Structure formats: C-alpha cells, structure tokens
Amino acid sequence: MKARIVRQKRALLWGVDPAGEPAISTIGICDRLGIVCRLPGKEGWTERVETLLDTSDTRGCAWEQPPLLLLSGLTDAELDDLLAQLRGAKAVWPYKAVVTPYNRSWSLEKLYRELEQEHRAVTGGGNEE
Numbered sequence: 001m002k003a004r005i006v007r008q009k010r011a012l013l014w015g016v017d018p019a020g021e022p023a024i025s026t027i028g029i030c031d032r033l034g035i036v037c038r039l040p041g042k043e044g045w046t047e048r049v050e051t052l053l054d055t056s057d058t059r060g061c062a063w064e065q066p067p068l069l070l071l072s073g074l075t076d077a078e079l080d081d082l083l084a085q086l087r088g089a090k091a092v093w094p095y096k097a098v099v100t101p102y103n104r105s106w107s108l109e110k111l112y113r114e115l116e117q118e119h120r121a122v123t124g125g126g127n128e129e
Contacts, residue, residue: 011069028089048105050099
C-alpha cells in the first residue's frame with residue numbers, strides 16, 4: 001500500500017482582533033475551504049513561522065501596523081480560490097505571504113519586516129494597499 005501525504009492547509013492571521021474584520025470574514029472562508037486558522041498572541045512576534053503554524057492559538061492581538069495573512073499547504077488552485085473569496089468578501093490583508101522552505105524558519109518579525117520592505121519598494125514608499 002502506498003503512503004499518502006496529507007497536506008495541512010493553514011492560515012496564520014497576524015495583527016488582528018479575532019472578533020473584528022478582516023479576521024471574521026477570513027476565518028469563515030477558511031473554515032469552508034478546510035483551512036485551519038491560527039491567530040497568535042503578541043508573544044508570537046519572535047516565534048518561528050513553522051512553530052506558529054503548529055500551535056492552536058486563536059487569541060489574536062491588537063496591532064498598529066497593517067495585518068499579515070500567511071498561508072501554508074495550499075495548492076495554486078486553492079490559493080487562487082481563497083484569494084478570490086477574500087476579495088469578494090472585501091477582507092483586506094495588506095500583507096500576504098506563502099510559507100516557503102526558505103522563510104519557514106524565520107521569526108514572524110523577520111518575515112513581517114521583509115514584507116514591509118517589499119511593500120515600500122513596490123509602492124514607492126507609500127502605505128497604500
């Protein structure tokens with residue numbers, strides 16, 4: 001018998017209140033698509049991405065900066081579907097990223113700072129979406 005690898009579909013929602021938007025819409029959409037959501041508390045800032053994805057934390061945290069949606073284990077088609085549904089629900093995530101072999105060992109802070117730099121480079125230094 002062949003072993004079958006089951007891909008764990010997960011989403012990490014950083015910098016949002018679980019009882020507010022965009023968390024409520026995103027959690028609902030992810031639930032329908034079989035994606036498990038993680039909403040780490042502030043102490044998650046210094047944790048490794050792969051560690052945060054494996055926790056069951058759902059406290060969330062208040063955050064003064066643009067929120068981050070980090071996705072793992074989705075196929076390209078599943079990712080496209082999720083992003084289309086988020087757009088349809090007007091769930092705004094200024095920073096979105098996919099976990100890669102390269103960034104999975106980074107701290108959440110390092111990943112966020114990298115995304116900030118990319119965002120500034122693309123938008124010419126502005127903070128628009």
